[in-house]
Protein backbone atom coordinates (compact mmCIF):
# COMPACT_ATOMS: atom_id res chain seq x y z
CA UNK A 1 0.00 0.00 0.00
CA UNK A 2 3.04 2.27 -0.05
CA UNK A 3 3.03 5.63 -1.85
CA UNK A 4 0.11 4.91 -4.19
CA UNK A 5 -2.15 7.35 -6.02
CA UNK A 6 -5.94 6.89 -6.18
CA UNK A 7 -8.89 8.86 -7.48
CA UNK A 8 -10.25 9.00 -3.97
CA UNK A 9 -9.20 8.04 -0.44
CA UNK A 10 -11.99 7.57 2.06
CA UNK A 11 -11.08 7.47 5.74
CA UNK A 12 -13.42 5.53 8.04
CA UNK A 13 -15.53 2.50 7.12
CA UNK A 14 -18.70 3.48 9.00
CA UNK A 15 -22.00 4.26 7.24
CA UNK A 16 -20.62 7.47 5.67
CA UNK A 17 -17.35 5.96 4.45
CA UNK A 18 -18.78 2.70 3.08
CA UNK A 19 -21.55 4.62 1.26
CA UNK A 20 -18.96 6.91 -0.31
CA UNK A 21 -16.72 3.98 -1.26
CA UNK A 22 -19.55 1.96 -2.86
CA UNK A 23 -20.70 4.97 -4.89
CA UNK A 24 -17.19 5.90 -6.11
CA UNK A 25 -16.05 2.36 -6.86
CA UNK A 26 -19.19 1.52 -8.83
CA UNK A 27 -18.41 4.21 -11.37
CA UNK A 28 -14.90 2.84 -11.79
CA UNK A 29 -12.99 5.38 -9.71
CA UNK A 30 -9.92 3.91 -8.06
CA UNK A 31 -11.09 3.97 -4.46
CA UNK A 32 -9.36 3.14 -1.22
CA UNK A 33 -11.21 2.81 2.08
CA UNK A 34 -9.09 3.00 5.25
CA UNK A 35 -10.35 1.82 8.61
CA UNK A 36 -8.46 1.91 11.90
CA UNK A 37 -10.48 -0.93 13.46
CA UNK A 38 -9.32 -4.50 13.17
CA UNK A 39 -12.44 -4.94 11.03
CA UNK A 40 -15.23 -2.49 10.07
CA UNK A 41 -17.56 -1.94 13.00
CA UNK A 42 -15.07 -3.19 15.59
CA UNK A 43 -15.25 0.05 17.57
CA UNK A 44 -18.53 1.49 16.37
CA UNK A 45 -21.56 2.07 18.57
CA UNK A 46 -25.13 2.82 17.61
CA UNK A 47 -28.45 2.47 19.48
CA UNK A 48 -29.19 1.37 16.75
CA UNK A 49 -32.06 2.07 14.48
CA UNK A 50 -31.35 2.27 10.78
CA UNK A 51 -33.79 3.81 8.30
CA UNK A 52 -34.33 1.77 5.17
CA UNK A 53 -34.82 4.53 2.61
CA UNK A 54 -31.25 5.87 2.61
CA UNK A 55 -29.71 2.42 2.48
CA UNK A 56 -31.93 1.28 -0.41
CA UNK A 57 -30.71 4.29 -2.39
CA UNK A 58 -27.29 2.63 -2.27
CA UNK A 59 -28.12 -1.08 -1.94
CA UNK A 60 -31.62 -1.54 -3.43
CA UNK A 61 -33.56 -4.54 -2.05
CA UNK A 62 -30.89 -5.31 0.58
CA UNK A 63 -33.56 -6.89 2.78
CA UNK A 64 -34.17 -9.57 0.14
CA UNK A 65 -30.68 -10.99 0.65
CA UNK A 66 -30.59 -14.45 2.26
CA UNK A 67 -29.01 -12.97 5.40
CA UNK A 68 -29.66 -9.23 5.53
CA UNK A 69 -27.51 -7.49 8.18
CA UNK A 70 -30.49 -6.40 10.26
CA UNK A 71 -32.13 -7.57 13.46
CA UNK A 72 -35.87 -6.75 13.60
CA UNK A 73 -38.07 -4.50 11.47
CA UNK A 74 -39.66 -1.91 13.71
CA UNK A 75 -43.46 -1.92 13.88
CA UNK A 76 -43.93 0.03 17.09
CA UNK A 77 -42.30 3.21 18.39
CA UNK A 78 -42.91 4.54 21.88
CA UNK A 79 -41.93 7.70 23.68
CA UNK A 80 -42.07 7.56 27.47
CA UNK A 81 -41.96 10.26 30.09
CA UNK A 82 -40.76 8.83 33.38
CA UNK A 83 -40.94 9.94 36.98
CA UNK A 84 -39.44 7.81 39.77
CA UNK A 85 -42.37 5.40 39.91
CA UNK A 86 -44.46 6.02 36.79
CA UNK A 87 -44.39 6.48 33.04
CA UNK A 88 -46.61 8.12 30.48
CA UNK A 89 -46.45 6.33 27.13
CA UNK A 90 -47.13 7.77 23.74
CA UNK A 91 -46.84 5.07 21.12
CA UNK A 92 -47.48 4.34 17.50
CA UNK A 93 -47.86 0.92 15.95
CA UNK A 94 -48.69 0.32 12.33
CA UNK A 95 -49.56 -2.76 10.31
CA UNK A 96 -48.19 -0.82 7.33
CA UNK A 97 -44.74 -1.15 8.89
CA UNK A 98 -45.06 -4.91 8.46
CA UNK A 99 -44.92 -4.43 4.68
CA UNK A 100 -41.63 -4.39 2.80
CA UNK A 101 -39.67 -2.25 2.45
CA UNK A 102 -39.96 -1.65 6.19
CA UNK A 103 -39.50 1.86 7.55
CA UNK A 104 -36.56 0.96 9.77
CA UNK A 105 -34.68 -1.87 11.45
CA UNK A 106 -32.73 -2.45 14.61
CA UNK A 107 -29.12 -3.27 13.75
CA UNK A 108 -25.92 -4.32 15.49
CA UNK A 109 -23.06 -2.32 14.06
CA UNK A 110 -20.41 -5.03 14.23
CA UNK A 111 -22.27 -7.21 11.74
CA UNK A 112 -23.81 -4.34 9.79
CA UNK A 113 -20.53 -2.48 9.17
CA UNK A 114 -18.75 -5.67 8.09
CA UNK A 115 -21.49 -6.44 5.58
CA UNK A 116 -21.58 -2.87 4.30
CA UNK A 117 -17.81 -2.57 3.87
CA UNK A 118 -17.86 -5.90 2.00
CA UNK A 119 -20.30 -4.27 -0.46
CA UNK A 120 -17.69 -1.58 -1.04
CA UNK A 121 -15.08 -4.23 -1.78
CA UNK A 122 -17.48 -6.03 -4.12
CA UNK A 123 -18.00 -2.73 -5.94
CA UNK A 124 -14.22 -2.54 -6.46
CA UNK A 125 -12.93 -0.47 -3.54
CA UNK A 126 -9.72 -1.51 -1.80
CA UNK A 127 -10.42 -1.85 1.91
CA UNK A 128 -7.54 -1.75 4.40
CA UNK A 129 -8.36 -2.38 8.05
CA UNK A 130 -6.12 -1.83 11.07
CA UNK A 131 -4.86 1.37 9.38
CA UNK A 132 -4.88 4.51 11.47
CA UNK A 133 -4.69 7.66 9.36
CA UNK A 134 -2.62 10.15 11.33
CA UNK A 135 -2.25 13.14 9.03
CA UNK A 136 -3.11 14.77 5.72
CA UNK A 137 -0.61 15.48 2.96
CA UNK A 138 -0.83 18.91 1.37
CA UNK A 139 0.81 20.28 -1.76
CA UNK A 140 0.58 23.98 -2.57
CA UNK A 141 -2.14 24.30 0.08
CA UNK A 142 -4.27 21.56 -1.49
CA UNK A 143 -4.95 18.27 0.27
CA UNK A 144 -3.64 15.47 -1.90
CA UNK A 145 -3.25 12.44 0.35
CA UNK A 146 -2.95 10.90 3.80
CA UNK A 147 -0.25 9.57 6.08
CA UNK A 148 -0.80 6.51 8.22
CA UNK A 149 0.60 5.89 11.69
CA UNK A 150 2.83 3.25 10.10
CA UNK A 151 4.43 5.95 7.97
CA UNK A 152 2.78 5.01 4.65
CA UNK A 153 1.76 7.82 2.32
CA UNK A 154 -1.18 7.49 -0.05
CA UNK A 155 -2.14 10.07 -2.63
CA UNK A 156 -5.47 10.90 -4.24
CA UNK A 157 -7.28 13.61 -6.16
CA UNK A 158 -9.73 13.95 -3.27
CA UNK A 159 -9.81 12.74 0.35
CA UNK A 160 -13.20 12.20 1.99
CA UNK A 161 -13.12 12.32 5.80
CA UNK A 162 -15.70 9.90 7.21
CA UNK A 163 -13.78 9.35 10.43
CA UNK A 164 -16.59 9.98 12.87
CA UNK A 165 -17.22 12.34 15.75
CA UNK A 166 -13.63 13.09 16.73
CA UNK A 167 -12.50 13.74 13.18
CA UNK A 168 -8.75 14.01 13.29
CA UNK A 169 -8.77 14.73 9.57
CA UNK A 170 -11.14 17.68 9.81
CA UNK A 171 -8.85 19.06 12.53
CA UNK A 172 -5.74 18.50 10.43
CA UNK A 173 -7.49 20.26 7.53
CA UNK A 174 -8.04 23.21 9.86
CA UNK A 175 -11.82 22.98 9.55
CA UNK A 176 -12.63 22.21 13.19
CA UNK A 177 -11.10 22.46 16.64
CA UNK A 178 -11.95 19.93 19.30
CA UNK A 179 -15.69 19.98 20.01
CA UNK A 180 -16.83 21.96 23.03
CA UNK A 181 -18.56 19.88 25.76
CA UNK A 182 -21.94 21.35 24.76
CA UNK A 183 -21.48 20.19 21.15
CA UNK A 184 -21.27 16.49 21.97
CA UNK A 185 -23.28 13.97 23.98
CA UNK A 186 -21.84 10.95 25.70
CA UNK A 187 -23.91 7.77 25.47
CA UNK A 188 -23.43 4.46 27.24
CA UNK A 189 -25.08 1.32 25.98
CA UNK A 190 -25.48 -2.21 27.25
CA UNK A 191 -26.49 -5.12 25.04
CA UNK A 192 -28.55 -7.61 27.03
CA UNK A 193 -29.15 -11.15 25.83
CA UNK A 194 -32.75 -12.35 26.05
CA UNK A 195 -34.35 -15.30 24.26
CA UNK A 196 -36.37 -14.48 21.14
CA UNK A 197 -39.64 -15.79 22.61
CA UNK A 198 -39.26 -13.65 25.74
CA UNK A 199 -38.64 -10.52 23.67
CA UNK A 200 -41.72 -11.18 21.55
CA UNK A 201 -43.87 -11.94 24.58
CA UNK A 202 -42.72 -8.97 26.68
CA UNK A 203 -43.01 -6.45 23.88
CA UNK A 204 -46.14 -7.97 22.21
CA UNK A 205 -44.35 -8.55 18.93
CA UNK A 206 -44.85 -11.00 16.09
CA UNK A 207 -41.77 -12.90 14.88
CA UNK A 208 -39.07 -10.55 13.51
CA UNK A 209 -41.03 -7.46 14.53
CA UNK A 210 -39.31 -4.92 16.75
CA UNK A 211 -40.13 -2.05 19.09
CA UNK A 212 -38.34 1.11 20.11
CA UNK A 213 -38.64 3.07 23.34
CA UNK A 214 -37.21 6.53 23.86
CA UNK A 215 -37.36 7.64 27.48
CA UNK A 216 -37.27 11.14 28.90
CA UNK A 217 -37.62 12.65 32.37
CA UNK A 218 -36.14 11.27 35.60
CA UNK A 219 -33.90 8.83 33.73
CA UNK A 220 -31.46 11.62 32.88
CA UNK A 221 -31.45 13.21 36.37
CA UNK A 222 -32.24 16.65 34.98
CA UNK A 223 -29.59 16.51 32.24
CA UNK A 224 -30.36 17.09 28.58
CA UNK A 225 -30.58 13.70 26.92
CA UNK A 226 -32.64 10.56 26.79
CA UNK A 227 -32.56 6.83 27.27
CA UNK A 228 -33.42 4.17 24.71
CA UNK A 229 -34.44 0.54 24.58
CA UNK A 230 -34.49 -1.27 21.24
CA UNK A 231 -35.28 -4.91 20.50
CA UNK A 232 -32.86 -7.05 18.49
CA UNK A 233 -33.37 -10.68 17.43
CA UNK A 234 -32.09 -12.16 20.67
CA UNK A 235 -30.96 -9.17 22.64
CA UNK A 236 -31.99 -5.72 23.82
CA UNK A 237 -30.02 -2.52 23.33
CA UNK A 238 -30.42 -0.34 26.40
CA UNK A 239 -28.65 2.96 26.72
CA UNK A 240 -28.68 6.54 27.88
CA UNK A 241 -26.92 9.64 26.63
CA UNK A 242 -26.64 13.24 27.77
CA UNK A 243 -24.67 16.29 26.77
CA UNK A 244 -21.08 16.16 27.99
CA UNK A 245 -21.45 19.69 29.42
CA UNK A 246 -24.31 18.40 31.60
CA UNK A 247 -22.29 15.41 32.82
CA UNK A 248 -19.53 17.86 33.72
CA UNK A 249 -21.97 20.10 35.59
CA UNK A 250 -23.69 17.37 37.61
CA UNK A 251 -20.68 15.10 38.10
CA UNK A 252 -22.97 12.09 37.60
CA UNK A 253 -21.01 9.22 36.04
CA UNK A 254 -22.71 7.85 32.89
CA UNK A 255 -22.56 4.24 34.15
CA UNK A 256 -24.54 5.31 37.25
CA UNK A 257 -27.27 6.70 34.99
CA UNK A 258 -27.47 3.38 33.17
CA UNK A 259 -27.60 1.48 36.48
CA UNK A 260 -30.50 3.68 37.65
CA UNK A 261 -32.26 3.07 34.35
CA UNK A 262 -31.95 -0.69 34.72
CA UNK A 263 -33.38 -0.46 38.23
CA UNK A 264 -36.35 1.72 37.25
CA UNK A 265 -39.55 -0.07 38.31
CA UNK A 266 -41.18 0.39 34.89
CA UNK A 267 -38.12 -0.82 32.96
CA UNK A 268 -37.00 -3.60 35.27
CA UNK A 269 -39.62 -6.21 34.24
CA UNK A 270 -38.76 -5.68 30.55
CA UNK A 271 -35.10 -6.56 31.07
CA UNK A 272 -35.60 -9.18 33.82
CA UNK A 273 -33.14 -12.11 33.54
CA UNK A 274 -31.42 -10.53 30.52
CA UNK A 275 -27.67 -11.23 30.55
CA UNK A 276 -25.15 -8.52 29.85
CA UNK A 277 -23.28 -9.21 26.60
CA UNK A 278 -21.45 -5.97 25.96
CA UNK A 279 -20.96 -2.52 27.46
CA UNK A 280 -19.90 0.41 25.30
CA UNK A 281 -19.64 4.16 25.33
CA UNK A 282 -19.37 6.66 22.49
CA UNK A 283 -19.67 10.35 21.75
CA UNK A 284 -22.49 11.67 19.57
CA UNK A 285 -22.07 15.00 17.77
CA UNK A 286 -25.06 17.05 18.87
CA UNK A 287 -23.98 20.59 18.15
CA UNK A 288 -26.28 20.55 15.14
CA UNK A 289 -26.48 23.14 12.40
CA UNK A 290 -24.51 25.85 14.18
CA UNK A 291 -21.61 23.46 14.83
CA UNK A 292 -21.31 22.15 11.28
CA UNK A 293 -17.81 22.90 9.99
CA UNK A 294 -17.07 24.04 6.46
CA UNK A 295 -17.80 20.85 4.53
CA UNK A 296 -15.10 21.13 1.87
CA UNK A 297 -11.77 22.62 1.03
CA UNK A 298 -9.29 22.05 -1.82
CA UNK A 299 -9.14 18.29 -2.41
CA UNK A 300 -11.15 17.46 0.72
CA UNK A 301 -14.74 16.72 1.83
CA UNK A 302 -16.26 15.77 5.21
CA UNK A 303 -19.31 13.54 5.74
CA UNK A 304 -21.34 12.07 8.60
CA UNK A 305 -20.52 12.47 12.30
CA UNK A 306 -17.23 14.14 11.37
CA UNK A 307 -19.36 17.04 10.11
CA UNK A 308 -21.92 17.03 12.99
CA UNK A 309 -24.60 15.51 10.79
CA UNK A 310 -26.85 14.13 13.53
CA UNK A 311 -30.47 14.93 14.27
CA UNK A 312 -30.82 13.74 17.90
CA UNK A 313 -34.46 14.71 18.30
CA UNK A 314 -35.28 12.07 15.66
CA UNK A 315 -32.43 9.69 16.64
CA UNK A 316 -31.06 9.97 13.11
CA UNK A 317 -27.36 9.88 12.38
CA UNK A 318 -26.49 6.77 10.40
CA UNK A 319 -28.94 7.67 7.63
CA UNK A 320 -27.57 11.21 7.38
CA UNK A 321 -24.08 9.70 7.22
CA UNK A 322 -25.11 7.37 4.36
CA UNK A 323 -26.71 10.09 2.28
CA UNK A 324 -23.85 12.51 2.92
CA UNK A 325 -21.27 9.84 2.01
CA UNK A 326 -23.12 9.14 -1.22
CA UNK A 327 -23.35 12.84 -2.11
CA UNK A 328 -19.68 13.42 -1.31
CA UNK A 329 -18.89 10.53 -3.66
CA UNK A 330 -21.12 11.91 -6.40
CA UNK A 331 -19.28 15.23 -6.08
CA UNK A 332 -15.93 13.45 -6.46
CA UNK A 333 -17.26 11.60 -9.53
CA UNK A 334 -18.21 14.92 -11.12
CA UNK A 335 -14.87 16.47 -10.18
CA UNK A 336 -13.10 13.57 -11.90
CA UNK A 337 -14.94 14.41 -15.14
CA UNK A 338 -13.82 18.04 -15.05
CA UNK A 339 -10.43 17.45 -13.43
CA UNK A 340 -11.30 20.21 -10.97
CA UNK A 341 -10.84 19.38 -7.27
CA UNK A 342 -10.74 22.97 -6.08
CA UNK A 343 -12.72 24.10 -3.09
CA UNK A 344 -14.94 26.08 -5.47
CA UNK A 345 -15.86 23.00 -7.46
CA UNK A 346 -16.29 20.80 -4.39
CA UNK A 347 -18.79 23.29 -2.95
CA UNK A 348 -21.23 21.39 -5.15
CA UNK A 349 -21.38 18.89 -2.26
CA UNK A 350 -22.99 21.48 0.01
CA UNK A 351 -25.49 22.35 -2.69
CA UNK A 352 -26.40 18.68 -3.00
CA UNK A 353 -26.81 18.39 0.79
CA UNK A 354 -29.18 21.33 0.80
CA UNK A 355 -31.37 19.63 -1.76
CA UNK A 356 -31.82 16.59 0.51
CA UNK A 357 -33.32 16.33 3.99
CA UNK A 358 -29.93 16.80 5.71
CA UNK A 359 -29.35 20.55 5.83
CA UNK A 360 -33.07 21.43 6.03
CA UNK A 361 -33.57 19.06 9.00
CA UNK A 362 -30.46 20.24 10.84
CA UNK A 363 -31.51 23.81 10.19
CA UNK A 364 -35.06 23.30 11.44
CA UNK A 365 -33.86 21.65 14.67
CA UNK A 366 -30.98 24.02 15.29
CA UNK A 367 -32.45 25.81 18.35
CA UNK A 368 -34.27 22.92 19.98
CA UNK A 369 -31.61 21.93 22.51
CA UNK A 370 -30.82 25.53 23.44
CA UNK A 371 -34.53 26.20 24.01
CA UNK A 372 -34.79 23.20 26.34
CA UNK A 373 -31.63 24.22 28.19
CA UNK A 374 -33.16 27.64 28.79
CA UNK A 375 -36.01 25.88 30.63
CA UNK A 376 -34.31 23.28 32.86
CA UNK A 377 -37.67 22.70 34.60
CA UNK A 378 -38.69 20.72 31.51
CA UNK A 379 -36.09 18.14 32.50
CA UNK A 380 -36.69 18.20 36.26
CA UNK A 381 -40.07 19.34 37.68
CA UNK A 382 -42.33 18.93 34.65
CA UNK A 383 -41.96 15.15 34.13
CA UNK A 384 -42.89 14.62 37.80
CA UNK A 385 -45.79 17.03 37.55
CA UNK A 386 -47.21 15.39 34.43
CA UNK A 387 -46.79 11.85 35.77
CA UNK A 388 -48.38 12.83 39.11
CA UNK A 389 -51.29 14.46 37.26
CA UNK A 390 -51.82 11.29 35.23
CA UNK A 391 -51.64 9.19 38.39
CA UNK A 392 -54.30 11.31 40.06
CA UNK A 393 -56.46 11.23 36.93
CA UNK A 394 -56.42 7.44 36.55
CA UNK A 395 -56.46 6.58 40.26
CA UNK A 396 -60.00 6.05 41.58
CA UNK A 397 -60.13 7.40 45.15
CA UNK A 398 -63.82 8.09 45.70
CA UNK A 399 -63.72 11.78 44.73
CA UNK A 400 -66.08 13.11 42.04
CA UNK A 401 -64.30 13.39 38.69
CA UNK A 402 -64.91 17.15 38.57
CA UNK A 403 -63.11 17.53 41.92
CA UNK A 404 -60.21 15.41 40.72
CA UNK A 405 -59.91 17.39 37.50
CA UNK A 406 -60.07 20.74 39.23
CA UNK A 407 -57.45 19.60 41.80
CA UNK A 408 -55.14 18.53 38.97
CA UNK A 409 -55.53 21.84 37.14
CA UNK A 410 -54.90 23.80 40.35
CA UNK A 411 -51.72 21.84 40.99
CA UNK A 412 -50.54 22.46 37.44
CA UNK A 413 -51.22 26.18 37.37
CA UNK A 414 -49.88 26.75 40.92
CA UNK A 415 -46.71 24.85 40.15
CA UNK A 416 -43.68 27.16 40.27
CA UNK A 417 -42.03 25.58 37.23
CA UNK A 418 -45.15 25.94 35.08
CA UNK A 419 -45.62 29.56 36.16
CA UNK A 420 -41.99 30.30 35.40
CA UNK A 421 -42.28 28.82 31.92
CA UNK A 422 -45.53 30.65 31.14
CA UNK A 423 -44.05 33.92 32.42
CA UNK A 424 -40.84 33.52 30.45
CA UNK A 425 -42.74 32.71 27.26
CA UNK A 426 -45.21 35.58 27.44
CA UNK A 427 -43.09 38.71 27.50
CA UNK A 428 -42.09 41.25 24.92
CA UNK A 429 -38.35 40.59 25.29
CA UNK A 430 -38.82 36.92 24.54
CA UNK A 431 -41.04 37.58 21.54
CA UNK A 432 -38.47 40.05 20.19
CA UNK A 433 -35.75 37.43 20.82
CA UNK A 434 -37.71 34.88 18.83
CA UNK A 435 -38.06 37.36 15.98
CA UNK A 436 -34.32 38.19 16.03
CA UNK A 437 -33.48 34.48 16.16
CA UNK A 438 -35.64 33.84 13.11
CA UNK A 439 -33.91 36.63 11.16
CA UNK A 440 -30.44 35.40 12.23
CA UNK A 441 -31.32 31.87 11.20
CA UNK A 442 -32.64 32.98 7.84
CA UNK A 443 -29.36 34.83 7.19
CA UNK A 444 -27.27 31.85 8.27
CA UNK A 445 -29.33 29.57 6.07
CA UNK A 446 -28.69 31.88 3.14
CA UNK A 447 -24.95 31.84 3.86
CA UNK A 448 -24.90 28.06 3.71
CA UNK A 449 -26.69 28.00 0.36
Ligand SMILES: Cc1cc2nc3c(=O)[nH]c(=O)nc-3n(C[C@H](O)[C@H](O)[C@H](O)COP(=O)(O)OP(=O)(O)OC[C@H]3O[C@@H](n4cnc5c(N)ncnc54)[C@H](O)[C@@H]3O)c2cc1C
Nearest residue numbers: 012014015016036047049133163164187304305317318321
Ligand atom coordinates in the same frame (compact mmCIF):
# COMPACT_ATOMS: atom_id res chain seq x y z
C1 LIG B 1 -25.18 5.23 21.69
C2 LIG B 1 -25.50 5.72 20.30
C3 LIG B 1 -26.75 5.49 19.78
C4 LIG B 1 -27.05 5.90 18.47
N1 LIG B 1 -28.26 5.56 17.94
C5 LIG B 1 -28.53 5.85 16.66
C6 LIG B 1 -29.72 5.35 16.06
O1 LIG B 1 -30.51 4.65 16.69
N2 LIG B 1 -29.94 5.67 14.76
C7 LIG B 1 -29.06 6.42 14.04
O2 LIG B 1 -29.31 6.63 12.84
N3 LIG B 1 -27.93 6.88 14.58
C8 LIG B 1 -27.64 6.62 15.87
N4 LIG B 1 -26.45 7.02 16.42
C9 LIG B 1 -25.55 7.86 15.61
C10 LIG B 1 -24.79 7.01 14.59
O3 LIG B 1 -24.13 5.96 15.23
C11 LIG B 1 -23.80 7.88 13.84
O4 LIG B 1 -24.43 9.05 13.39
C12 LIG B 1 -23.17 7.15 12.67
O5 LIG B 1 -22.45 6.04 13.10
C13 LIG B 1 -22.26 8.09 11.87
O6 LIG B 1 -21.60 7.35 10.87
P1 LIG B 1 -20.16 7.82 10.36
O7 LIG B 1 -19.81 6.87 9.28
O8 LIG B 1 -20.16 9.26 10.10
O9 LIG B 1 -19.19 7.62 11.62
P2 LIG B 1 -18.81 6.29 12.42
O10 LIG B 1 -19.89 5.32 12.39
O11 LIG B 1 -18.33 6.76 13.75
O12 LIG B 1 -17.60 5.70 11.59
C14 LIG B 1 -16.34 6.32 11.59
C15 LIG B 1 -15.31 5.26 11.23
O13 LIG B 1 -14.04 5.89 11.04
C16 LIG B 1 -13.04 5.10 11.67
N5 LIG B 1 -11.93 6.01 11.97
C17 LIG B 1 -11.96 7.07 12.83
N6 LIG B 1 -10.77 7.70 12.82
C18 LIG B 1 -9.99 7.05 11.93
C19 LIG B 1 -8.65 7.24 11.49
N7 LIG B 1 -7.91 8.27 11.94
N8 LIG B 1 -8.14 6.37 10.58
C20 LIG B 1 -8.90 5.33 10.11
N9 LIG B 1 -10.17 5.11 10.49
C21 LIG B 1 -10.71 5.96 11.39
C22 LIG B 1 -13.75 4.53 12.89
O14 LIG B 1 -13.10 3.39 13.40
C23 LIG B 1 -15.12 4.23 12.33
O15 LIG B 1 -15.21 2.95 11.76
C24 LIG B 1 -26.10 6.62 17.71
C25 LIG B 1 -24.83 6.88 18.26
C26 LIG B 1 -24.52 6.41 19.52
C27 LIG B 1 -23.14 6.66 20.06
